[in-house]
Amino acid sequence: MVYRKGERPVEKQVVDYSPEHPVARTIADGDHWMDAWLGQMCTPWETITRKAGITRARIEELNDDAEPTGDEIEKLAALWWVTPEGLRRSIEDANAASL
Template identity: 50%
Template sequence: MGRRKGERRIVREVREYNADHPVAISICSGSRWFDAWVAQMATPYPVLTKRTKLAEDRLLQFSHDAEPTSAEIEVLAATWYVTPEGLLKSIVQAKARR
């Protein structure tokens, strides 16, 4: 997608994962970690597949509580503008809720 004439580019910065993060709130409401990230960051599977180079089948495995590798965490964290440590915190938070 292109920008409109004169429109400024959206600057995206890495956001710290904490209790106020929309994903943390979604996880507290009962969402699984991966589903919370996909929904809150508005990244459908085809977009994630393109940006991360991970197969859609692998993304579905995350949705069903598969453990991501450290390389997968790095790629997903970069896509969602969060630190890998923040993404790991969300995974731990979601597992603690179960």
């Protein structure tokens, strides 16, 4: 990251998932949970692989409705600045919306 003289870094805070969260609205519109998070957080698959240690093949499996492990949820939640419980709720919401 490049900082300019006098520039302050943007402080990131963990945000809890709620019905008002932008990802919740995307999921309500019918997007898959992974697509909703990727789109909202502008996260390329390569970034997930590098920062969370989840392989590209596994990301493809998650994108094709594979159930994430607890460890994967922890890593993705940290990457996307959301609580693990919030990420689980978003997955549950997406699964309920697809029924």
